[in-house]
Amino acid sequence: MLDIDDFKVINDTFGHVAGDKVIMFIANILRSTLRDGDKVFRYGGEEFVIILNRITPEVCLEVTNRILKLIRSNQLIYKGHPLSVTISIGATQYTNGDTPESIITRADKALYKSKINGKDQMNSEMATNGN
Numbered sequence: 693m694l695d696i697d698d699f700k701v702i703n704d705t706f707g708h709v710a711g712d713k714v715i716m717f718i719a720n721i722l723r724s725t726l727r728d729g730d731k732v733f734r735y736g737g738e739e740f741v742i743i744l745n746r747i748t749p750e751v752c753l754e755v756t757n758r759i760l761k762l763i764r765s766n767q768l769i770y771k772g773h774p775l776s777v778t779i780s781i782g783a784t785q786y787t788n789g790d791t792p793e794s795i796i797t798r799a800d801k802a803l804y805k806s807k808i809n810g811k812d813q814m815n816s817e818m819a820t821n822g823n
Contacts, residue, residue: 695739695782714738717777756814782798
């Protein structure tokens with residue numbers, strides 16, 4: 693699960709059109725970074741859910757670090773104003789018996805850790821007791 697950091701500040705400062713541009717900016721980076729078999733879904737206002745198929749936790753870390761770096765290092769210009777954008781990521785791994793709700797709950801918990809630990813980072817939350 694990915695959330696755009698300080699998205700409300702962008703909307704409040706530059707307007708909702710700028711916020712839409714930021715969402716498209718993130719979506720384009722994700723589309724160019726992920727494999728064909730991976731899935732990206734917009735979830736809520738400024739969140740995305742990404743499903744990385746058949747990967748190890750180590751590859752997940754590589755992919756999320758690459759996404760964090762690409763978004764951090766690419767600057768969006770809106771009406772002559774540079775917009776610095778960062779994201780926070782919460783990751784988890786599917787476990788037998790998981791439901792969509794249990795996976796989202798774990799990913800959201802990990803995302804919350806990323807937010808409270810300073811944003812612009814990835815944290816993970818693994819299943820306990822089967823899910």
